Amino acid sequence: MRHIISILLENEAGALSRVAGLFSARGYNIESLTVAPTEDASLSRMTIVTTGSEDVLEQITKQLNKLVDVVKVVDLSEAAHSERELMLIKVRATGKDREEMKRMADIFRGRIIDVTDSTYVIELTGTGAKLDSFIAALDAGLILETVRTGVCGIGRGDRILKV
Amino acid sequence: MTLTGAEIVIRCLQEEKVDYVFGYPGGSVLHIYDELFKQDDIKHILVRHEQAAVHAADAYSRSSERVGVALVTSGPGVTNAVTGIATAYMDSIPMVVLCGQVPTYYIGQDAFQECDTVGITRPCVKHNFLVKDVKDLASTMKKAFHIAKTGRPGPVVVDIPKDITANKCEFEYPASVQMRSYNPVVKGHLGQIKKAVQMLLEAKQPIIYTGGGVVLSDASEKLVKLAKRLNFPVTNTLMGLGGYPATDKQFVGMLGMHGTYEANMTMQHADVVLAIGARFDDRVIGNPEHFGGVPRKIIHVDIDPSSISKRVKVDVPIVGNVPDVLDELLKLLDDGAKAAPDVSDWWQQIDGWRAKNSLGYKQGDLIEPQYVVEKLYEVTQGEAFITSDVGQHQMFAAQYYKFDKPRRWINSGGLGTMGVGLPYAMGVLFANPGAQVACITGEGSIQMCIQELSTCKQFELPVKIINLNNGMLGMVRQWQEMFYSKRYSQSYVTSLPDFVKLAESYGHVGMRIEKPEDVVPALKKAFTEYKDRLVFMDFIIDPEANVYPMVAAGKGLSEMILSEDL
């Protein structure tokens, strides 16, 4: 099962490596990991997408909570939540492909943020699945480069993760 | 008051009432050593290898209720210390290790004796800190001690760059610690405890299984109270020995890979298991599938939620500090004045298993290791602190020395570190001056920290070394005999030193004991005539003695291999 784990942790040097080290030392999967400071600069928020059985997930949350720098941990995927990922994708845009690329970006509500004679950079946000399907919809030969941030997520409604 | 970082380190240690620091000097800790020189409150114990400094600090903690402290220099000082840190970590031992580091402005430049201490130790510490500003030093020291000893205890490393020890700032030791990210649970959940009481009262074949958590939290008396109140059998893990008095009739012995027949059978057939401060280790329950296959209810008391349902699914998890939870349990039992369940049939069955006398052995022409430990127990009247190394001798010590008190049995269970025995004995003696301390070891293990005989001379530490010399890496040999068709690959120790002369050359007393009839006189002599000396007793023992019972790796608890002597 895929899970999205949100972590509030002290914005200290080395805190990230404690979390990453925990996952590698105990053999847990990381599909993606994103981290940045929150509105309170002393805290960082990290989102980890992982997979594992219920038992493994239980251990992951317990082990994370045990890290001295970790303030709070929630499994976002346990209840209603929104998730988004940002992708920047550079594509070849020449001849008839130029118009087609523009059209595809529009359909997926992407934005073209860099234009040259032969290339576009398209910015796209959405769930991981949406980004995947955008990639699938393009002619693979036209994709020059992709970069994705990994998922970040937030609970819906009254679900709030705060100190 | 403005102080240098080095002065602050010393002041913090004084504030924490630290009386001994085990360490070894070097470039990046010279400012700290200079401050140590200028005061008398804290005594520095100079070891001969940093590994031993950390082991000694670790044993200082294990054998007292205080926190041991070690001090090492950057680079090789730290890397030498890592084995000691990992050993303490695996057994949840509170300890603070202060490490020198290259100056902050050199960090990352491959400076002389630089290593990434925080990175190297991260997976084997409860927490670690790199101090980057002298203003953070005092609060970091305070946090280090706080984190080491609260919750599930563990070693904490404080990495201190040299320039920080020279920089100055105002010193004030914080009175308390507030950390939003670290608040260990103490009280157990009352609803869960009520459920547990109900389950205990309905049990027909119960067992109380306790581990290091009882020893670490000094909860033995409460455990005895509970066991007496319920008349349930009690078993201890290797780390839990002494948590329940071994000579009490409700004690069924240690369980696990080398546990007694009755302990393992009682555990395997129990319908209700009350686990307290024990972590269902693979050397304890064998293959979890065989363990889980039996229908039974498990109540698990542990301060670390991640110990619970890690290897075995638990029915009633209780996260909390052992003494607090035991208090609640006892109170609930007494409130209703509830009658304990009738377990007389269960005891009858257990006594049947006991009758197998699974620790029986035959003492013939050669000295048997079991015999030496039994006699040591008699000569010391069960009052000694016993440290051990790792191997067969460790298991014999655990099986045949009956620990009635906690913190008397000092060994490396989780990491299984050969070489701990002698430095452990040193740490015990500093925490318990005047105590009888014996180090049960093997000729393999003792050579891993043998240089500490020199430290023992310098500080006149009257350790009694019981070297069960089988000329073999016995535990390895046993596995090769049983599981590798007697292909004894590299388990034979040749070119052994003459241990008697070796001990003498360090200024100690050496004895070689080769005949069974000499065992008792030698032990007596060591503990009377040579009471105040370190005595190295080299017992030449039966090289083929094996540890029984044995649960082979991957087997279920009741599938024990028993001694052929039975």
Ligand SMILES: Cc1cc2nc3c(=O)[nH]c(=O)nc-3n(C[C@H](O)[C@H](O)[C@H](O)COP(=O)(O)OP(=O)(O)OC[C@H]3O[C@@H](n4cnc5c(N)ncnc54)[C@H](O)[C@@H]3O)c2cc1C
């Ligand atoms: C050669 C060899 C053979 C071995 N054979 C055996 C064997 O036959 N039998 C055996 O038992 N072991 C054996 N061991 C040891 C084994 O590897 C483990 O180290 C040991 O079993 C673990 O003991 P424990 O479960 O008591 O846990 P510990 O490592 O002592 O852990 C303590 C537990 O208590 C908890 N705790 C700590 N403080 C508190 C508190 N205040 N309140 C509540 N909970 C707390 C901790 O969170 C932890 O879960 C062997 C080791 C070696 C080297």
Ligand SMILES: Cc1ncc(C[n+]2csc(CCOP(=O)(O)OP(=O)(O)O)c2C)c(N)n1
């Ligand atoms: C540092 C270290 N290296 C290797 C081992 C693996 N090991 C476990 S027991 C053992 C043999 C110990 O021999 P000895 O100290 O002579 O004790 P004996 O088993 O003969 O009583 C070895 C090599 C270990 N536990 N620790």
